[in-house]
Amino acid sequence: MQKVLIVHAHPEPTSVTSQLAEIASETLKAQGHEVMRSDLYGMGWKAVFDGRDFPVRANQERLSFIDESGHAFAKGLQTPDVEEEQRKILAADAVILVFPLWWFSMPAIMKGWIDRVWAFGLAYGFEGAGNTYRYGEGGFAGKRAMLGVSVGGPAQDYSARGINGPLDQLLFPITHGTLFFPGMQVLPTFAVYGAGSIDAEGMAAAEAAWRSRVERLFDDAPLAFRPQNGGDYPDRHVLADHVAPHLSGLVAHIDHEPAEKKKAAEAAFPVQREEELSP
Template identity: 80%
Template sequence: MNVLLVHAHPEPTSVTRHLVDTASEVLAAQGHHVMESDLYGMGWKAVFDGQDFPERTNEDRLSFIEESGHAFANGCQTTDVEGEQRKLQAADAVILVFPLWWYSMPAIMKGWIDRVWAFGLAYGYRGAGNAYRYGEGGFAGKRALLAVSVGGPEKDYSPRGINGPLEQLLFPITHGTLFFPGMQVLPTFAVYGSAGIEPGRMAEATAAWKRRLERLFDDEPIPFRPQNGGDYPDCHVLADHVAPGLTGLLAHIADAPQFGSDVEGS
């Protein structure tokens, strides 16, 4: 299989970089072909702006949807974006490895998503508006996994922890960024207390990470409800008989009571 590792941390001795190096070794040893996008090492342009569209269709007003769709359809995207899209399209699985900064991914990784997730590929698929999303789309058939280094202790991210459950904090990424264009998203792998982690605990985390990598193509994904599976009759709102009385993020997960139970801490 082809696996794309996308990572964002400027420090080579960071927990993030350790997870990346471990993943590269384990996956290669299993016979997979590993591709990497080291966003800091690449000097990735994080800002999504008019410079992303060398051949504008409208010079008077910048419409990202219009310009992105035109650039993707006509082969006039910037070379860095095209290169990352080629990696994505070749990948059977995508692993995003990053530190949790202010409850989300670093800005440079968000900028990678903003620029690479083009109209016509990640959204607006087949020119059909929102017909193919949440379980279908340009990335259907691919697996996705987040590997996150978290500075705080695991109890802060427990079901009643002060920061909120990690999987719910990451819902905009797992459900929005990854499941929206069709990826099957695995439960997040997390290393808690990563700030100043002791060698013994790092060894435990590494062993747990290796086990997760070995099951990359076997583990069950988070059971997000697909848009076109019948739970959303109008493709917008859950049917009354689906998860009655349940609202918010968990309503969109078929196995909500167990959601987040597979997150691994160290």
């Protein structure tokens, strides 16, 4: 049995987002896992990260979020709501973030959850070592993470040459930054497109696909983000010249070689899928 935290952000209980969160919970419980929930709208989560997060300040003269976050985390002076969410995430073996794509990112209330819960000393500045432990290492190392996203527009708008840009690249600041930065292993994103006008048949198909993805939460391979301390970044800042020299931008920070090797192996030794063996 594993422990999974589901964090979801939508105020409407009948929304696609809310349905995805409920389906994930049902599926995991059916597998015997323990599920923790954080319904951010239902909780009335305080989204704004400000001075009220530090009732006992280290410096009354100037508000430094890094200094005050580190002080509050180290001294046990965080607000109770933040401490409770940190307790959940530290206990979890995996975290699923379920949200609608609003203006190409997560809703403000979920961004505020990240801002307040990802404390200095935990999600960054781990063990007082600055940036030594990040991108594959850190306070959340060993945990898995996955996004379940409801998207209003059609899939073609988010395709490789779609007008909105590829969804994986739009969500890179979340998958690579928010989740991989503090050490989580991030699975490919699951998306429901056309969520604003989806019919019963489309929702049934989305539900079946989502259940399958959730069932494989602890089995599927994570995205091959390059770890900071794996040798690809000699100075911990910039990729070495010999690493993916033909690539730049976001895609350069994903190791495509394992996928290419797998594709070559499958071509050489094709495997029949279960459905292909059915009569």
